[in-house]
Amino acid sequence: MKHTKLWYLKKFNLLETFSAEEMISLKDVLIDNVVKKKQPIYLAGDPDENLYFLKEGRVKISRIDESGKEFTIILLEPGEIFGELGLFDDSPRETAAIALEDSIICMMKRRDFEKYAINKPELSFKLNKLMGLRLRQIESRIEELLFRDVPSRLARLLLRLFEQHPRETTNGTRINIKLSQQEIANLVGATREMTSMVLNSFKRSGLIRIESKYIYLIDRKELEKIAR
Template identity: 35%
Template structure:
């Protein structure tokens, strides 16, 4: 990959925005790029925690496998996000798995190299701490959804948050492309695939949203928000 393109991707991570060109080049020399196919593991639970990852394009799910062999998706990572970052705080082994949902472009940096880089650029320390804080807040919001909201509210709350992160407004509509499989959305909201299908179809019949296999479109954001503000 051309150096200019690698730097362009790095500049689009909020953590590294506003770094000067020399620092960006120094950071660029520390990372390795990897193109992946869909359903390809990035790291496994119980393996040594050495790297932190940055997703340049594609989607990655962070998941755990239960004792009965079932899978529980914890979150979905999109372009411009960091994952596996908890190794920065902990010397132990990972407790989750990271697997691509679609063809992706991922870069990795050794956690010790990143720590040394942040030490030389202390403004990044506050950004990194804030980033982890935002992730913890997002996790807390999902836990609250599971406790206090019914299935429809959980699904709609997730769609609204997902649209805020990845949606693109075109006129009065918000396009999320690509969107998640209904089975994945069900995992993330503790709902069955059938429940997800039913609720999304109901919202489509009311013309609040539209969807197909490749995208989800919010036609009426105000009406959608009413379901979670009751």
């Protein structure tokens, strides 16, 4: 079933106070983009001037250092927004947003957001709350990198993903995102070789099962012990 742009917009919490008329006017200023898997929505150094709405697909927000090493900060699902700093800061972007699969993105220019924000101060309030939440997430990730070993970081990541992206199947509960070992390594902040070694250890111990890049949860309690 093909949904309209208006149907998608109603799924975003940021817009829940918009009237039907405001929604109709809003859809006319949003620009739809289809982004193929592994293609960037924006890169570090790009102008920071747009807000993005993820309609379909999945997106990762990452930092990439000068050597090319990538650290993935967050994974985004349909119904989430990103690029919000572009509404409050003129500095170039410090992160990259990359499609994990074929995705549909709505883009809103800063000047259009400002027009709506004048009459709807709750928009800025909600965005500030979102930025605060993401700052806490980043602080938590930094704490993990500084004070936890790779098995603990990987266990914590898997538990988060099972909570955020669960899918019940006849074969058990799985993380409903296909992730390569390199993508998992980027989320954990470790090398692919180390990540592969720890994943294999978890599999041998009966904590998880991996089928077609889907990870299934087998023993939550043991994962929680490692995560502590």
